Amino acid sequence: MDEVDFARIFDVLPSPFMLLDKELRYVTANRAYLETVGRELSDIFGENLFDLFPNSGESGRRLRESFDRVMATGKPDTLPYLAYPIARSAEGEMEERFWTAVHVPVLDEGGSVRYVLQNTVDVTEIARMRAASTVPFTALSAETQLIERTREAEASNADFRRLFQQAPAFFAVLSGPRHVFTFASDSYLRLVGGRSVVGHTVADALPEIRGQGLIELLDRVFSEGYVHQAEGARVMLVRSEGKPPEETFLDFTYHPIRDADGTITGVFVQGMDRTEAVRATQRQRILIDELNHRVNNTMATVQSIASQTLRSTADPATARDAFQARITALAKAHNMLSDRNWHDTEIGCLVVQELSAYGDGQISCEGPRLVVNSKATIALALLLHELATNAIRHGALSVPEGKLSVNWSSDEATNLVIDWREEGGPPAIAPARRGFGSRLLDTVVTGELGGQLDLRYQPAGLSARLVIPPAAYLARELTLG
Amino acid sequence: MGKFDGRRIFVVEDETLVLFNLEDILADLGCEVVGQAMRLDQAVTQAQAVGEVDAAILDVNIGGTTVFPAAEILAQRGIPLLFATGYGRDGLPPEWQDHAVIMKPYSPQDVERALSPLLARAGA
Structure with missing residues (x-):
């Protein structure tokens, strides 16, 4: 050997x-x-x-x-x-x-x-498990006969440990001046994207929180023994491994953990992830702001309709009728929009709705299904109303034999093209003074919608061709009126 | 004639009817609308191109975007700005909150009150 x-x-x-x-x-x-x-x-x-x-x-x-x-x-x-x-x-x-x-x-x-x-x-891991299993209900004893008691402590605290492990609130136990994780509940691990934190310092386990003031807070809790409480604190935290930090809102407390002599040995962290609630509040705020904005804008429109109508119409009774008709056209467009969550409407519905009040046999409407956004809906509703009113008072719809056809389509450049053609009524004559109707038509099409207007006063009747670029009418994800 | 005879105003407003109302209010005050835009691209082009302007009235939200790129150009030209918004002053980002704001809907008196200090500053 x-x-x-x-x-x-x-x-x-x-x-x-x-x-x-x-x-x-x-x-x-x-x-x-x-x-x-x-x-x-x-x-x-x-x-x-x-x-x-x-x-x-x-x-x-x-x-x-x-x-x-x-x-x-x-x-x-x-x-x-x-x-x-x-x-x-x-x-x-x-x-x-x-x-x-x-x-x-x-x-x-x-x-x-x-x-x-x-x-x-x-025996660091055992000591840490021991610390975790006792926190926060009993303090550590410096003279603990660790090895002998670990098993007993684990057995008697297994239920508590399980409670913490599975609690909806998050818990973590940090040990020592460098804040080494000795325990982290399931919900805490979910909060930090399932990263393995136990055995690592906070700064190493969650590097993204450096520079956000939290480690400095932990230092203070550890060295001064004060309790830190935060509500709705904004923390940039990596929520899924390998992804950039995400805005997270937390309610949390840092409690010092003391041993039997009163010496601080670590920090107990508990809290709730409030991100969803905070986001919901933010969304609600945005919706309320948006509603305010729409109401105020609508008020401004109504105010303007009133003022324009009164300026352009001398007779009070006529002015009242014209005002009511315009407000009704606006209100109908709003109703169509609110039926579709203020996103969009179909141009066909818009045309039919505006013209449905007039003689069936005199009007033909045709075109493919085309969706227009909320801003274009309001603008086109007011414009169609002015055109229809004019047809009834001076144009094809002022006589029983007159005809009106409204056709729409989308051209090769995705422009929305609307053809308004009156026939069989009195000849159309360009007005000597530009009235509210023609001013509106011109400004809506060429100004607000950035399109082209071809308006012809012909012996057969009025014809109008509106070409509206896609940017002005195509539905957007979020339409702000 | 009006209180602000001959003063030159630049206007950005994306809604036809609201624009008409503002044009009428300004005409009643004796102002001349020297430029108007209803869309952002137009507003930016005109903000650079328009000649002498005594004040600009800018609708904040234009067609789902904001007027600030045009406001930036006008502010750099030293033109006093009056923002019109349905959100009120809180709807303005902090960097623009020093400027005059008018809440929609506004009356002719509101416009007159808001314009007065801007036009006084620009020199009567």
């Missing part, structure tokens, strides 16, 4: 081991230890443990006392639960970790202690 190579076995042992002399200087350490502390053997050989990993706190004192006991008694000593931060990178960033340390003396021939062998087991 070959000679057993103990140095090699020491080196490949999976848990961290290191050997100190009586001055607490490193003699050797195995690979697992070097990996845990992130150093090379040459970095630590001959160096004092506390020079290399200074710790003036409670943990440092307990560690030192344990070594002293081993030296004094020559007997092994165990620290079941030791909080000891180590540098997690060459840049010196410290990370809080929990250890169980066993110190065994190595005696010389004379029976006195020559070395101390330390075996450490990283």
Whole structure:
């Protein structure tokens, strides 16, 4: 049998081991230890443990006392639960970790202690689970006999843990000054797009929240112990992995977690995702604004119809009739729009509705099904009303034998083309003074709709050809009147 | 004649009837409408091309878009602006809230009151 190579076995042992002399200087350490502390053997050989990993706190004192006991008694000593931060990178960033340390003396021939062998087991995950399972109903005890009690704690808190895990509100437990996630409920994980956060710092797990003031708040809660509450706070958060951050609205609180001595050990995060509610409120606000806008615009139109009618009509009774007829035409167009959620109407319906009041046999309307947006609907309704009124008073519809045809189509450039042709009535004569009707026709077609108007006063009767470009009449996703 | 005889006004309004009403109000005040636009592309072109203007009355929402690209040009030319909107002052983005606003629907007196300080500033 070959000679057993103990140095090699020491080196490949999976848990961290290191050997100190009586001055607490490193003699050797195995690979697992070097990996845990992130150093090379040459970095630590001959160096004092506390020079290399200074710790003036409670943990440092307990560690030192344990070594002293081993030296004094020559007997092994165990620290079941030791909080000891180590540098997690060459840049010196410290990370809080929990250890169980066993110190065994190595005696010389004379029976006195020559070395101390330390075996450490990283129990950070267990410690964090323990912290999570107790929060927020019991505080942590610094002297907890961790290993023995973890199982018991887990069993007795399993229900609480499950409650938190599945609660509709989100919960997370952060530990230490760097805010390492030790627990995150299902809803919290949904909030952050299912990223694995436990075991990572907030800054590493959710890099997009840097610069949004939240880590600074956590620092304050951790260092000053104050409770932070926020309502409807706007946070840019990655909601699906690989996607850019999305605007998210949260109600949340940060509570300090204290141990039995009152020392803050972490931060308890709880909250609700309010994004949908906030968006619904915003949508409602937009709708109300839009309604206000439409009402005010309609009022302005009605006001203008009144003022225009009174200006252009001397006789009060005639003015009253003309005003009512125009308002009725406007109201009918509004009704058609409101039947279709104010998106659009069909040009055919618009024409038929405006002309339906007049003699059946005299009018023919024809054209394909074409949808026009809300703005063009109002404009065309008023225009068709003026044309029809004129036909009844002076044109083809003023005599029983007169005919009116209204045809519409879409040309190769998707222009909406409307042909209005009167026949069999009195000859059409261009008015000496431009009245309200022709001014409206001209302004609506060439101004408001940006199209072309070809208006002809002919012996056979009035004819009008309206060419309206697609940009002016095609239905848009959202039409703002 | 009117109170603001010969003052030159530039108008953007996308609704025919509202435009007629405004034109009538301005005519009664003695103003001359030196340019008018009913669509944004027109408004932008005219804002650059139109000659001397004493004030501009701009409908904020024109055909589903906003008048601000044209307003920008007019403001840079130092022309006093009066925004007309169904939303009121709150409907204006913050960068435009320093300008005069008139709420739709407006009366001839509303227009007169709103124009007075703009035309006084421009020099009587």
